[in-house]
Amino acid sequence: MNPAFSVIFFTVTAGAGYGLLILLAFARIAGLAPDISPDQYTATGLLGLLLVTAGLLSSTFHLANPKNAWRSFTRFRTSWLSREAVFAVVFYPVAVLWLISEWLFGNTGLSVFLGLVSATLALIVLVCTAMIYASLKTIRQWHTSLTPVNFVLLGLSLGALFFLLVLVSQSLPIGRLVSTAVVLLVVSTLAKLVYFHWIGQPAGPTINTALGFTRATVRLLDVGHSSGTFHTREFGYQVARAKLIWIRVASITLAFALPLLFVSGLVGEVGGAHVVLAAIAAYVGVFLERWLFFAEARHVVNLYHGSQRT
Amino acid sequence: MKLGLVIDMDTCVGCHACAVACKQWNTSGTTGPLSDTDPYGAEPTGVWFNRIRHYEVDDYPNSKTINAPMSCMHCEDAACVTVCPTGASYKREEDGIVLVDQSKCMGCNLCAWACPYGARELDPNEGVMKKCTLCVDRIYDEHLPVEDRQPACVLTCPTHARFFGDFDDPDSEVSTLTRERGGQAMMPELGYAPVNRYLPPRNKPHVPTVEKKTASEGGAIGLVASWMRRQKEAFDAIGVHDGSRAEASAGARTHVGAATPLPGDSADDSTPGVLR
Numbered sequence: 332m333n334p335a336f337s338v339i340f341f342t343v344t345a346g347a348g349y350g351l352l353i354l355l356a357f358a359r360i361a362g363l364a365p366d367i368s369p370d371q372y373t374a375t376g377l378l379g380l381l382l383v384t385a386g387l388l389s390s391t392f393h394l395a396n397p398k399n400a401w402r403s404f405t406r407f408r409t410s411w412l413s414r415e416a417v418f419a420v421v422f423y424p425v426a427v428l429w430l431i432s433e434w435l436f437g438n439t440g441l442s443v444f445l446g447l448v449s450a451t452l453a454l455i456v457l458v459c460t461a462m463i464y465a466s467l468k469t470i471r472q473w474h475t476s477l478t479p480v481n482f483v484l485l486g487l488s489l490g491a492l493f494f495l496l497v498l499v500s501q502s503l504p505i506g507r508l509v510s511t512a513v514v515l516l517v518v519s520t521l522a523k524l525v526y527f528h529w530i531g532q533p534a535g536p537t538i539n540t541a542l543g544f545t546r547a548t549v550r551l552l553d554v555g556h557s558s559g560t561f562h563t564r565e566f567g568y569q570v571a572r573a574k575l576i577w578i579r580v581a582s583i584t585l586a587f588a589l590p591l592l593f594v595s596g597l598v599g600e601v602g603g604a605h606v607v608l609a610a611i612a613a614y615v616g617v618f619l620e621r622w623l624f625f626a627e628a629r630h631v632v633n634l635y636h637g638s639q640r641t
Numbered sequence: 642m643k644l645g646l647v648i649d650m651d652t653c654v655g656c657h658a659c660a661v662a663c664k665q666w667n668t669s670g671t672t673g674p675l676s677d678t679d680p681y682g683a684e685p686t687g688v689w690f691n692r693i694r695h696y697e698v699d700d701y702p703n704s705k706t707i708n709a710p711m712s713c714m715h716c717e718d719a720a721c722v723t724v725c726p727t728g729a730s731y732k733r734e735e736d737g738i739v740l741v742d743q744s745k746c747m748g749c750n751l752c753a754w755a756c757p758y759g760a761r762e763l764d765p766n767e768g769v770m771k772k773c774t775l776c777v778d779r780i781y782d783e784h785l786p787v788e789d790r791q792p793a794c795v796l797t798c799p800t801h802a803r804f805f806g807d808f809d810d811p812d813s814e815v816s817t818l819t820r821e822r823g824g825q826a827m828m829p830e831l832g833y834a835p836v837n838r839y840l841p842p843r844n845k846p847h848v849p850t851v852e853k854k855t856a857s858e859g860g861a862i863g864l865v866a867s868w869m870r871r872q873k874e875a876f877d878a879i880g881v882h883d884g885s886r887a888e889a890s891a892g893a894r895t896h897v898g899a900a901t902p903l904p905g906d907s908a909d910d911s912t913p914g915v916l917r
Contacts, residue, residue: 332754395748395768402727402745412751413726466724468831469757536757536828538696542709543825543839547699552706555657555693558684561762565753631828632759635694635711 332470333568334625337392342460343489343621345386346482347614349453350490352379352426354511356446359438363508364498373434375497380426382493387419411466415459422452457483464624471535472628477526484519485586485617491515492590492610499606509601512594516613520587523620527579530627538641541634551637566630575627578619586616642736643808644775645715645836646795647815647824651843653802655695655708659794663691663712663773666793671778672743676766688762690773691794702850705842710803712794713760713773714827714835715739721752721761729770736807737836738777743769757828758835780805808836 355375358364367375391397404420406413429445436442461482464473491512498505539545559567570578593609594601629638667690668675677687691712698707715732719739722730729745730752732738741752741761746769753761753770761772776792779785789796795803806815815838818824824838 393749395750395763395765396746397748399727399729399745399747402729403747403749405728406726409723410726410751412724412749416726463724463751467755468720469755536830540830541757541828542696542698542707543827543841544698544707547703549707550697552695552697555695556686559686560692561686561688561753562759565750565763566759630754631757631831635709635759 332625332628332630333565334622335393337389339618339621339625341386341390341393342482343386343485343614343617344389345383346457346460346486347489347493347617348379348382348384348386349457350486350488351382351493352376352453352490353450353487354490354494354508355379356429356443356450358494360443361507361511363494363511364503364505365507366503367498367501369433369437371497371501371503372438373430375494376426376430376433378493378497379490380423380430383419383422411459411462415456415463418452418456418459422449422456425449425452454483457486469631470628471631472530473624475526475529477522477529480522481519481526484515484522485620488512488515488519488586488590489610489613489617492594492606492613495594495606496610499603505601505606509594509596513591516587516591516594520583520591523583523587536631536634538634538637538639541631548641550641551635554636562632563636566632567636568626570626575623578623578626582616582619582623584616585612586620587613589613589616642810643717643836644736644738644780644806645808645815645838646712646775646792647804647806647818647838647840648710649802649804649818649822649840650707650709651802651840652800653708653710653798654800655693655706655710656799657693658797658799659710659803660689660691660693662793662797664689666776666779667774670774670776672741672771672774674764674766675771676764678765688764688771690760690762690771692759703847707842709839710794711758711760711827712837713739713775714758714833714837715773715775717834717836718832720755720757720831720833724751724755726751738775739772740774740777741770741772743767743771746770757831757833775805808838 354363355372358367358372391400394400403410403413403416407417425445426449429442429449432439432445433442458479461479464470465475465478468474491508495505495508495512498508538549538551539547542549556563589612590609592598593605593612598605664675667673675688675690677685679685680687691710693708693710696707696709698705715737716739717737719730719732722732722739725731726749727745727747729742729747731740731742733740748763748768748770750763750770753763761770763769764771780790780792782790791805792803795805804815804818806813808816808819810816818840819838822840822843824840826835826838829835
């Protein structure tokens with residue numbers, strides 16, 4: 332699949348924003364940042380909303396006819412893209428009310444309640460975004476429950492690192508949040524490695540079932556078009572195998588290994604520089620991960636263009 | 642009604658006439674234009690509702706060229722309609738045709754991602770998705786003679802490899818052909834229940850092949866002998882079988898001194914239909 336920058340930026344940045352807001356809702360309940368003041372809390376929430384908004388705006392650049400984007404709220408019952416749009420919009424007023432109540436009244440029951448509702452909605456949006464891809468039976472690298480698992484885990488991991496960044500900049504204690512970030516990073520590393528292993532197994536339709544000739548070998552003689560088509564541009568994206576492996580290593584190193592090294596305390600007491608490096612490395616690493624998510628996906632229509640060697 | 646196409650892979654010669662007729666009708670029809678980019682340049686590309694690909698099935702000497710024209714399968718459980726967030730993609734209840742309402746499409750490409758058959762193409766000029774309409778602006782046009790109320794691809798096919806009709810009617814031409822010739826769906830395992838059916842090539846008697854003999858085989862004598870044998874077979878075949886000729890032919894064979902059996906002679910004589 333053609334890795335479109337707007338969609339990669341959207342899923343990574345909005346994912347980080349939703350992850351940050353989910354963790355913020357649990358800041359006091361789970362003791363991630365017990366000493367955070369209402370003003371700092373609200374400011375962190377605004378940072379999360381900024382990330383989410385930047386991502387959502389970027390997603391509209393992917394549309395060829397954005398003037399009809401408002402219509403995407405109308406097929407809530409069947410389309411995951413519609414569900415994502417609806418929940419992303421429902422999320423805003425709740426999250427804004429939450430931050431206002433926190434800013435005006437401080438740490439009250441209302442703030443906690445609205446925070447938990449916002450966190451639930453944020454999680455739903457993350458899952459809806461992932462299900463847009465996971466629901467496509469035509470792309471077997473996406474059609475797996477690992478897709479929503481990875482989207483949620485990576486969003487939370489990035490959110491935890493961004494939250495750490497805020498706490499460090501405000502000289503707040505970070506103990507609990509550091510251990511949370513370490514757990515999230517370890518679990519998302521495992522989930523991503525399982526995914527890489529899983530997509531390495533051959534599965535799905537073949538050129539035989541694609542044409543109905545299941546008792547003989549089938550070879551492409553001619554694709555029937557003399558230069559590129561919509562399908563070759565959208566689905567025919569190919570990267571050399573050696574390059575893919577190199578990018579996989581870079582993505583795992585930047586997204587997981589380096590942040591773990593910095594925030595686990597293996598290279599000295601976790602300080603400001605550590606957290607900044609960890610957050611930057613993780614953001615770039617997850618960006619590469621999301622690029623791979625598209626670049627490694629193979630649409631079944633490629634079978635008709637001779638993608639299966641026989 | 643469940644309208645759809647049957648495509649006979651036995652008779653299709655892969656001439657692309659259906660694709661051209663489709664483009665001509667639809668680019669000037671209600672779904673048009675089917676925009677082209679760089680149409681007369683080095684890299685022409687554009688929107689087509691129907692594309693033909695060519696394959697070789699099985700291995701030599703049993704291999705056969707297959708031409709596979711592919712357009713929208715008008716799936717009963719159309720994933721493109723399910724994933725559409727705007728409601729632009731829809732499947733008509735009355736006849737099962739899958740269509741795009743271009744005034745509602747936001748060009749997100751998700752339907753094209755969901756379609757396994759490559760039936761949907763984004764028109765970059767208009768920013769909306771376009772696809773085969775089964776010539777919905779033609780098949781119901783009462784101003785046309787009844788025999789012309791068919792999709793453009795079906796009407797134009799020079800080998801009559803395309804059929805249009807109602808799969809819900811068990812006695813329709815498409816249902817009968819599918820039943821009698823074992824019509825198959827493409828990628829049925831994805832579960833979208835495509836309506837269009839493809840008729841596999843008929844089973845024709847196997848034609849055995851032998852290696853072509855080189856002129857040097859058996860030397861000059863062998864060459865003359867096999868030429869004479871072919872004359873005899875030709876005369877036999879057209880029924881010229883009076884004794885004198887047969888004797889002369891047989892005599893000639895001994896006359897040139899082919900006392901020893903010619904290479905391959907005995908095997909060839911017992912094998913009908915040998916190519917040489």
